[in-house]
Amino acid sequence: MAPTTCGSMTTSSTPCTAMAASAIARRSSARCVGSWPETAATDRPRVDEASYWIPRRVVHAGCLFLGVLLFTVAVGLGFWLRAMAGFLIVEASPLGPVDAIVVLGGGQPEGTREARAAEIYRRGLAPTVVTTGGPVLGEARATYADFSVQRLVRRGVPRESVVATNVGDSTVTDAQGARVLAERNGWRSLIVVTDSWHSRRARMAFDFVFAGSPIAIAHAPATSPRFAPDAWWLDEASALFVLSEYAKLAAFLIGYPPETYDSPG
Template sequence: MSSSTSPTSPSTARAAAAWAPRVVVGAVVVALLLVGGTAIRVWQLGRVDERQPVDMIVVLGAAQYDGRPSPVFRARLQHALELYEEGVAPRIITVGGAAAGDAFTEAQAGEQWLVENGVPGQALLPVDEGRDTYESFEAVAAVADQRGWSSAVLVSDPWHSLRSRTMADDVGLDATTSPTKRGPVVQTRETQLRYIVRETGALIYYHLTHGSSDFSDPGLG
């Protein structure tokens, strides 16, 4: 006695065909909610200054040219200097490595600028390890653990605040944010929108892969 597989009944095929568009629409809606919700959070935290007394001010690096911070980096350093002068923390940590062929790391360029603007050398610590933001935070966390520091206020551009704080929390730092409100990144609404979109994608990528998707923007310098 032989057996055979019954073909899919017409009613089953019709039901599957009816549900397929709903599944696609549902997936699109979920994706839009995820992207939209993340973008709103990026925008919201970028508008908040969480400064409070902490162990260290951590300045995230940006482009530098032969030891001279770019306008984007200089805006971050200026803001960190103001926090230091207000007594938010007794020390500033500068972070960031070097691109191929550079004589200075971002951390060194930041340290040099702060010294030139009145911060004593003993209040500065350059951490130039790590190939991206996440690895830089890992290096900062290791140094902080060795020295008994735990709390930090992070200084970067507004739209980088949420991703930075997320990474800092993941490596064990008790982090808040105080973004700079000056510099090329916040000059126009078009630039702000572009960076919100890019940071939204970068944060979603980080949550999905736990990898950093850092990028530079030579148009801003």
């Protein structure tokens, strides 16, 4: 019988045991197809399970570090969240006698703005209270200024001491209406009342509108029971106040550059 060749390996017909012939055949077949027989399980390197063991003190130190890190992040995040609300709140001006108190329209139904204005009025700091705000959406012939008048009267302010402008669809137009009224009456000083979370934008709007005017503006923010500045992100109403105010501040800065406003007289 002629020898059979596979690669460089030659098998002959020389008698051999069946086991040896079978082993040679399997080895030759593996080399011909370009693959190698699988390594026996006993030939694989053993993994020392002890090499994966982490000392307990290392685990404790890692947990402590992670806890400190999470605490630091939480404290830092809380600080910046409170700072966001704090920026919106303007510190109240020292209050003295003025010509009129201006209550900005569009406040909350509980009337915190009107309550603050009525308090200032009862202190005898102004003879007149001005309400602002144009038509209320969905209300026939009703204005925000009219609603403020009703709340002021319920809090003891005489109706004859209240002047409703019935104009204004934004904080800027409220300020414009207040300047027109002040100049027509020869007023030289005003106290502006609004909710605390709205006071930053209100001051910016009045600074813009009254730029170049000799009329002095003081601010008296009202504290709202619905606004929690120290945990506003946990309260739905407070979160709405803060987020909407920042959106409106951005719109104000884009739409009203810091230029002098010319009163229409």
